[in-house]
Amino acid sequence: MKFSTAFATLAAIVSGAAAQLTILSPGGPDLWWVDGEVNDVTWTCNSSPYQNFTVLLGSSNTSILTSNYAFVAEQPNYQCSVEIYSTQLTKFPPADGYTIIFANILNSSDIYATSQPFEIKAEGAQYPASSATPTGTATATSSAASASGSSSSGSSTQSNGAGALAVPMGGLAMVGAVLGLAMA
Template sequence: MMFPRLAVFAALVGVASADLQITNPDANHWWVANSINTLAWTCQDNTHPQYTVLIANQDPKVLVQPLAIIAIQNNFDCSKTITEQQSSQPAGTGYTILLADPLNSTNVFATSQPFEIKPLGSAYPTGVTPSQPPATSTGSDSAGATPTGQSQGDSQKSGAMGLKATFGSVVAAAAAAIGFALA
């Protein structure tokens, strides 16, 4: 009797992993080059607690291979403001965003619809007003920036606590699954 319940649990987990989708950008929600843009995804998928965010283009003259714009992104955030530095790709069509395994970027969890990056100064899609990103330390590389007033050590501690919480969530889910299978 334990195996049918375990099979149901496995099927539910499989359905959950299919829920990860990038909702912005898409064909109707473009980005503007060298401007603040929004990345959004469905965050009900708990099978991928973190991923790397990459930008790709179908034209190898534009991008030879996908380029990481966020090294580690937590799934539970559901959206992210992309800074001017992160969206510094040239204007063009055929761009996609990839959410991939942080340890193996060829293992892609979700791919956006193809979208366009419009030239600097272009209007955003109707109804879209990008929010201001949080204040960050100065520097040309936004990947290492930490919130104003927060030291790099504090930032690393926050990241470690997030990983601890993620690991705890995975352990709790596994324990629940075992309890469900044994019941």
């Protein structure tokens, strides 16, 4: 009986870990937005269980933004990217410390994913170089991670030739704990 409980817990962890939603851009020092221009948000849509979400803008600078600002009410996940026009975000000054947040359309405090911090550069600034590509290192949160008070930013991929399973490193530690294994 103990084995079946451990297996059920392991299955829940792996299924939650495999269903990760990650914001690829903007984020980090190499992928910024330009004020007054058309900017993009891209994400890993194929590995996510979420059919749609609200897109919000957050900022670590409370003098710019005191709470998250929803600017796309309901974004379908299957698109994998969306263009953001300057008319959607007209009141945010060029600064760093912004983040993109994907959340539940009915409860914006239920956060699915958060981008790395990025900068909105002044109007007329250059876009990132074409060689700058999303790294996929944004943090992703899920209901399970939020409930435990943790999130993960790394992942490990295991392939059996038929497909791949991405498991966040925090998820691997939980799998080891459930099975009584020590992680090296």
